[in-house]
Amino acid sequence: xxxNDSTLFQQxxxxxxxAAVGDVLDTMGYHxxxxxxxxxxxxxxxxxxxxxxxxxxxxxINDGRKSAGPLSGKPFGLMLEALDDLRPGEIYIxxxxxxxxxxxxxxxxxxxxxxxxxxxxxxxxxRDANEIEHLGFTVFCRGTYAQDQGVRGQVIDYRCTIEIDxxxxxxxxxxxxxxxGVLVIPREVEAEAVQKALxxxxxxxxxxxxxxxxxxxxxAFRTFGVM
Amino acid sequence: xxxNDSTLFQQxxxxxxxAAVGDVLDTMGYHxxxxxxxxxxxxxxxxxxxxxxxxxxxxxINDGRKSAGPLSGKPFGLMLEALDDLRPGEIYIxxxxxxxxxxxxxxxxxxxxxxxxxxxxxxxxxRDANEIEHLGFTVFCRGTYAQDQGVRGQVIDYRCTIEIDxxxxxxxxxxxxxxxGVLVIPREVEAEAVQKALxxxxxxxxxxxxxxxxxxxxxAFRTFGVM
Amino acid sequence: xxxNDSTLFQQxxxxxxxAAVGDVLDTMGYHxxxxxxxxxxxxxxxxxxxxxxxxxxxxxINDGRKSAGPLSGKPFGLMLEALDDLRPGEIYIxxxxxxxxxxxxxxxxxxxxxxxxxxxxxxxxxRDANEIEHLGFTVFCRGTYAQDQGVRGQVIDYRCTIEIDxxxxxxxxxxxxxxxGVLVIPREVEAEAVQKALxxxxxxxxxxxxxxxxxxxxxAFRTFGVM
Numbered sequence: 001x002x003x004n005d006s007t008l009f010q011q012x013x014x015x016x017x018x019a020a021v022g023d024v025l026d027t028m029g030y031h032x033x034x035x036x037x038x039x040x041x042x043x044x045x046x047x048x049x050x051x052x053x054x055x056x057x058x059x060x061i062n063d064g065r066k067s068a069g070p071l072s073g074k075p076f077g078l079m080l081e082a083l084d085d086l087r088p089g090e091i092y093i094x095x096x097x098x099x100x101x102x103x104x105x106x107x108x109x110x111x112x113x114x115x116x117x118x119x120x121x122x123x124x125x126x127r128d129a130n131e132i133e134h135l136g137f138t139v140f141c142r143g144t145y146a147q148d149q150g151v152r153g154q155v156i157d158y159r160c161t162i163e164i165d166x167x168x169x170x171x172x173x174x175x176x177x178x179x180x181g182v183l184v185i186p187r188e189v190e191a192e193a194v195q196k197a198l199x200x201x202x203x204x205x206x207x208x209x210x211x212x213x214x215x216x217x218x219x220a221f222r223t224f225g226v227m
Numbered sequence: 228x229x230x231n232d233s234t235l236f237q238q239x240x241x242x243x244x245x246a247a248v249g250d251v252l253d254t255m256g257y258h259x260x261x262x263x264x265x266x267x268x269x270x271x272x273x274x275x276x277x278x279x280x281x282x283x284x285x286x287x288i289n290d291g292r293k294s295a296g297p298l299s300g301k302p303f304g305l306m307l308e309a310l311d312d313l314r315p316g317e318i319y320i321x322x323x324x325x326x327x328x329x330x331x332x333x334x335x336x337x338x339x340x341x342x343x344x345x346x347x348x349x350x351x352x353x354r355d356a357n358e359i360e361h362l363g364f365t366v367f368c369r370g371t372y373a374q375d376q377g378v379r380g381q382v383i384d385y386r387c388t389i390e391i392d393x394x395x396x397x398x399x400x401x402x403x404x405x406x407x408g409v410l411v412i413p414r415e416v417e418a419e420a421v422q423k424a425l426x427x428x429x430x431x432x433x434x435x436x437x438x439x440x441x442x443x444x445x446x447a448f449r450t451f452g453v454m
Numbered sequence: 455x456x457x458n459d460s461t462l463f464q465q466x467x468x469x470x471x472x473a474a475v476g477d478v479l480d481t482m483g484y485h486x487x488x489x490x491x492x493x494x495x496x497x498x499x500x501x502x503x504x505x506x507x508x509x510x511x512x513x514x515i516n517d518g519r520k521s522a523g524p525l526s527g528k529p530f531g532l533m534l535e536a537l538d539d540l541r542p543g544e545i546y547i548x549x550x551x552x553x554x555x556x557x558x559x560x561x562x563x564x565x566x567x568x569x570x571x572x573x574x575x576x577x578x579x580x581r582d583a584n585e586i587e588h589l590g591f592t593v594f595c596r597g598t599y600a601q602d603q604g605v606r607g608q609v610i611d612y613r614c615t616i617e618i619d620x621x622x623x624x625x626x627x628x629x630x631x632x633x634x635g636v637l638v639i640p641r642e643v644e645a646e647a648v649q650k651a652l653x654x655x656x657x658x659x660x661x662x663x664x665x666x667x668x669x670x671x672x673x674a675f676r677t678f679g680v681m
Binding site for chain 3: 075076080083084099102107108114125127130145146147151152
C-alpha cells in the first residue's frame with residue numbers, strides 16, 4: 001500500500017461515516033454508488049476502507065464428472081489463487097453466486113489477514129463467523145450460512161470488473177462501508193469527495209446544535225442548506 | 228397530549244405487550260391490524276406507544292429539471308413541514324417509498340425529540356443509527372441504510388390516511404409496537420382492547436404456572452381457554 | 455431418550471459445528487441437507503441437537519363458520535396434541551404456514567421444556583421471545599412476530615414426513631443447528647458422518663496453524679486437501 005493510500009484510509013476511518021460521503025457523491029451527480037442494503041457488517045461496529053480486488057463467482061455443480069470448460073473439476077475454481085494474490089489494503093469483493101452457499105470462511109480470513117488485506121465484502125454468505133470475529137477480520141456479507149462452496153460454485157475470474165445490483169466495481173476502486181451500507185467511490189473523484197464530506201460533517205454538527213436549541217427543521221434547512 | 232392519553236400510554240407501556248393486544252383484537256374480529264414483520268425496532272428492547280401522524284412518501288427523481296407538479300424541485304417535498312408539525316405523543320409513520328433510501332435520520336430524530344414526539348415508524352430504512360441510539364429516540368424501521376432521500380424521494384402529503392401492506396392507518400390511530408411487531412389499534416375499540424388485554428395477561432400467568440407444574444397443553448386449553 | 459442418543463448428542467454438542475458436518479455430508483454425496491439460511495437461532499449462541507418430530511401446518515382461516523373438513527373449528531388444529539406428544543431429545547420442527555403468524559410461543563416452550571424436548575425449529579415466526587430467552591429454551595425460526603395463529607392457521611398433522619425448501623425431514627432424523635444453519639443428517643449415515651466430521655475438525659486445526667505461519671492457500675490445499 002503506498003503512503004497516500006495509508007493517509008487517505010486513516011482519515012476516512014477517523015473522521016468520516018458512509019452517510020456523509022454518500023450525500024456528497026449525490027451532489028456531485030454520482031447517484032448509483034451504494035451496494036444493496038442487504039450487504040452488512042458481520043458485527044455492527046465493523047467499518048471497512050480499502051481498494052477493491054473484485055472476484056467473480058458462478059454456480060458450478062461439481063458432481064465429479066469432467067466437462068469441457070477450462071476450470072472443470074478444479075476445486076473452488078480460482079478462489080485460492082485470488083486469495084493468495086491479495087495485497088495490503090485491498091478488499092476481496094465477490095459476486096455472481098446464488099444465495100445457497102458461503103463465499104468466505106475462517107481459513108480464508110486467516111490467510112487474508114496475514115496478507116494485510118483490509119477485509120472482504122461478499123454479495124453472499126460467510127461461514128465460520130465465530131472464528132472470523134475472534135480473528136477480528138473485517139467482513140461484510142448477506143449473513144452467515146455454513147453450506148460449502150466446494151460442490152456448488154467456483155471463482156471463475158478475479159481482478160476483473162464486476163457489478164452488484166447495477167453498481168460497477170473496477171479493480172482499485174475505493175470502497176468504504178459501515179453498518180449503514182457500502183459505497184463505491186469512483187477513482188476520478190475520490191479526493192474531492194473525501195474533502196467535501198469532511199466539510200459536510202462540520203456543517204451538520206452546527207445544524208444539530210441549532211436544532212437541539214429549538215430551531216425548526218424548515219428554518220434549519222433555509223439557514224444551513226442541509227438537513 | 229391530553230391527560231387521558233398520558234394515562235392510557237403509561238398503562239400500555241407498563242403492563243402490556245403487543246402479543247396480548249393482538250390476541251384480543253383477533254377475538255373482537257379485527258384480524259388485519261399488524262404491520263408487516265419486517266418493520267422492527269432499531270434496538271431490540273425499544274417499545275413504542277403513541278398516536279399516528281401518517282406521512283406519504285413517493286419515489287421522485289430529482290435531477291435538477293423542472294417538471295409540472297406542485298412539489299417539483301422542492302428538496303424532500305413536505306418532509307420538513309411534516310416534521311415541524313409533530314405534536315407531543317405523536318408518531319411519525321411513513322410509507323410509499325421503495326426500499327432504496329433512508330426515510331429518517333439523526334437530525335430528524337433530534338427535532339422530533341425536542342417536539343416530544345413518541346417516535347417514528349418507517350416502512351423503509353433509517354440512517355444515522357448510532358446517533359439515534361445515542362439520543363435514545365424510538366425508531367421502528369426495515370433496517371439501516373445511508374443512501375439519501377434528497378435526489379430519490381419526497382414526502383408528498385401528511386396527516387393523511389395511509390396503508391401499509393393493506394393495514395389502514397388514519398391520523399390519531401393508536402399505535403403500539405415492540406420487538407414482535409407493531410399494532411394499529413382502531414380508535415373505536417381502543418379502550419375495550421386495552422381492558423381485555425390486561426385481563427388476558429393475568430389469565431396467561433395462571434396458565435404458565437399450571438404448565439410449569441406439569442399440566443398438559445390440551446388440558447390447559449380445556450381449563451383456561453387460552454394457550 | 456436411549457443411551458446411544460445421549461452420548462451421540464453430547465459428542466456433537468461438545469466437539470462439532472455445523473460447517474464440519476455439512477462438508478463431510480457433501481463428500482459423502484449428500485448435497486441437499488441444509489435448511490434455508492433464513493432459519494436462524496433466536497439468540498446467536500444457541501445450538502440445537504436432537505431427533506425430528508415433524509409437524510405440518512396449513513393456513514386455515516377460522517371465521518367461526520363450520521366447514522366440511524375433520525379439523526374445522528378446532529382451535530390450532532392438532533397443535534396441542536403434537537406438543538403434548540414430544541419426547542425427551544426430540545425437536546418440534548414445523549413447516550407449511552405462510553409468513554404471517556407465529557408458530558411457536560412462550561407457553562409452548564414451557565410445556566416442551568417440561569417434556570425434556572431438545573428445542574423447536576420453525577419455518578416461520580415465533581412470539582414471546584423475551585419469555586423464551588428467559589426460559590433458556592432453544593428455538594430456531596425466521597424471526598419474531600406476535601400475530602397469532604388462532605384465526606389464521608392450524609397444525610394438520612404430526613409425526614409425518616415434511617419438506618422445507620426441498621429438504622426432506624422424516625420422524626427421528628438427526629438435526630444439528632447453530633448460527634450458520636440447520637442440517638438434516640440422514641439416519642443411515644449419521645454415525646459415519648459424525649466420525650468423519652471429528653477427523654475433519656482435527657485436520658482443519660492443522661491447516662489454520664500452517665496458514666497462520668505463512669503458508670499460502672494454494673499450497674495449503676495441495677498439502678492438506680481442505681481449505
